[in-house]
Amino acid sequence: MSDITITVDGKELTVPRDELLIKILNKNNFAIPQFCYHDALGMDGNCRMCMVEIEGQKRPQIACNTFPKEGMEVRTRG
């Protein structure tokens, strides 16, 4: 699948569009707390620890249930 560009804390990343945001953050060494998500077990979405801010979204979103979109701006620290 084609790659897209997103920014995380101001840093530009080129990522596959079908990869969960939490995996992208982990791979690129953005420290993001996570409790109920594990690569091998998949997503549960209930510990609410992996929340990130996404430009244009009213509320913080969980990274483990979010897929990247072209041009998405993500903030991991407040």
Added chain:
Amino acid sequence: MRESKIVSRKFGHKESHTLQVARKHGGYSAIDAAFALEATEIIDIIKVSGLRGKGGGGAPVGNKWALMPQDHDGPSYLAVNADESEPGTFKDRQIMAKDPHLLIEGIIITCYAIGAHDAYIYIRGEYYQFQQILQKAIDEAYAEGIIGEKVMGHDYRLDITIHRGAGAYICGEKSALLESMEGKRGHPRLKPQQKEPEWYFGNPTLVNNVETIATVPFIVKKGAKAYRLYGTDSSPGTLLFGLSGHVNRPGIYEAEFGVSMLEYIEQYGGGVKGGKRLKAVIPGGASTPVLTAQEASCVRLDYEDLRVMGSTLGTGGMIVMDEDTCMVSALKNLLEFYHHESCGQCTPCREGTGWVDGIVESLLKGEGTEEDVDRLLDVSQTMNGKTICVFAPAVSGVIDSFVTKFRGEFEAYLKGAR
């Protein structure tokens, strides 16, 4: 206030829960009108009527119906939400006890409109008595050929099944309700990214409140315009508003949207009990931010006006509190409930409801410090907008309203203050 009875029209008749009495007063007369229309035409009528969900959210009903695919390969379902566990709310049970046939009539039309042949009524376990009345009505309807293989002679099968809940408040949340009906734990599901129907065993399902469904026959029979004669432009129609707490005549009284809250309390509730002064009103079931007497005296009962006041209309079940009410104890009472009822999935909600309950308890014991009052607001902040369902944000709104509007009362409990 003019009389506006749509759903409660038959409530006053003797034996109004029986088929015979229901029929005598126009029960099931909307069915033939509905079957003369195309399913999509009914959805359009509901859209035009501006009917809004009466289970607390107030979302436009027609748009929700339109989300149901008409060409789904497999069954579609209707799940009627009769869980009614919101403290201060007791309107749906009135419908089930006094006019269950109106609910069945609404179910038939709704199912036809969305292409469902099976409807479930998810009723809270504590409503045993009302479930019995409702089941009798369903049995009568089967025996008379109103539902079953052919709905009143039309070529349409419809079966209605009651499903009893086991006492969890959260099972009123639509996706938790369906989880529970699937035989699982009543945990709300993660919200989808785009608008879509709910799913029951992987099939599209519509969840609507009892009163919403009971309003449908009137609209289909009399037309969208007739419904819009009541209420305001953006909150059309009526609601079974309710009164509990310190009023002379607590109860359920149907009124149109847009009437003054104070007038409603005076006219239907007979004013505050014992001639005391009003202190506060929780406007629409426990999960809505509290209003001061000052705010209550100028607010109108519709979705928009309550929003302007920083609260919500919720279910319309008003809890009235007189001047002698201790707001700290009142909040404690609510928080105990939420602490007990949090489904426990999300950390901010599971932990947060326990923390705030504990903080208010220590305040009441005279062991609290100045920081505790601010800590309440801080924990509340952590619960807002960060969870799977809106349970925690609602609790957050309740805490904020109590603490900011009645802060003096919380401070009066601080260590050494008494």
